[in-house]
Amino acid sequence: DSGVTQTPKHLITATGQRVTLRCSPRSGDLSVYWYQQSLDQGLQFLIQYYNGEERAKGNILERFSAQQFPDLHSELNLSSLELGDSALYFCASSGDTSSYNSPLHFGNGTRLTVT
Amino acid sequence: AQKITQTQPGMFVQEKEAVTLDCTYDTSDPSYGLFWYKQPSSGEMIFLIYQGSYDQQNATEGRYSLNFQKARKSANLVISASQLGDSAMYFCAMREGQGGAQKLVFGQGTRLTINP
Numbered sequence: 001d002s003g004v005t006q007t008p009k010h011l012i013t014a015t016g017q018r019v020t021l022r023c024s025p026r027s028g029d030l031s032v033y034w035y036q037q038s039l040d041q042g043l044q045f046l047i048q049y050y051n052g053e054e055r056a057k058g059n060i061l062e063r064f065s066a067q068q069f070p071d072l073h074s075e076l077n078l079s080s081l082e083l084g085d086s087a088l089y090f091c092a093s094s095g096d097t098s099s100y101n102s103p104l105h106f107g108n109g110t111r112l113t114v115t
Numbered sequence: 116a117q118k119i120t121q122t123q124p125g126m127f128v129q130e131k132e133a134v135t136l137d138c139t140y141d142t143s144d145p146s147y148g149l150f151w152y153k154q155p156s157s158g159e160m161i162f163l164i165y166q167g168s169y170d171q172q173n174a175t176e177g178r179y180s181l182n183f184q185k186a187r188k189s190a191n192l193v194i195s196a197s198q199l200g201d202s203a204m205y206f207c208a209m210r211e212g213q214g215g216a217q218k219l220v221f222g223q224g225t226r227l228t229i230n231p
Binding site: 002033042043045048056058088090092099100101102103104105106107108109111 | 146147148150152158159160161162165167168206210211212217218219220221222223224
């Protein structure tokens with residue numbers, strides 16, 4: 001168990017809808033990362049937050065947004081969903097955002113299916 | 116340009132044999148970390164082993180070891196005495212020292228199948 005909690009585990013929704021994915025990082029970790037894993041794109045970095053502030057953006061669509069709350073949990077909001085947004089979405093946390101030798105610990109992911 | 120390259124899309128190995136999963140990387144940053152993750156069919160991402168760019172010795176964690184060849188920019192994962200439960204996707208990843216966020220960049224992965 002990595003200590004990172006993601007809910008829900010599965011989500012099935014229709015095109016055009018909006019969903020929210022939730023993540024609780026490991027106790028004590030201030031940094032949260034969101035990744036998207038699809039069959040054709042592999043694991044893609046979306047966005048990172050550190051102690052409530054956005055730190056880095058990757059290949060995140062404008063239809064997607066995220067935030068990190070004072071209690072350090074994070075939410076990833078996906079709107080105007082398209083079939084191509086179907087993927088496994090991971091949240092990961094890290095204790096030290098400035099250190100390259102600190103691993104990211106991943107949650108079990110949320111599998112999103114857009115129909 | 117690809118920062119992490121895993122050239123073996125799939126590998127098949129007999130149980131109890133050792134297996135080497137290849138990974139090459141590309142960076143001009145002198146400070147970086149290399150990581151291997153395992154993703155079983157159930158989907159979770161499990162951290163296996165880490166190697167730092169300044170580490171003199173190869174990392175080991177139980178049956179996992181990392182064959183780090185800095186000049187060749189390779190960081191191969193070696194699994195000794197493979198078990199059926201080792202069947203999974205394996206991802207090599209890198210964090211670079213510069214850039215602020217030090218996000219983890221992943222390779223495309225290698226699907227390892229252990230045959231009984």
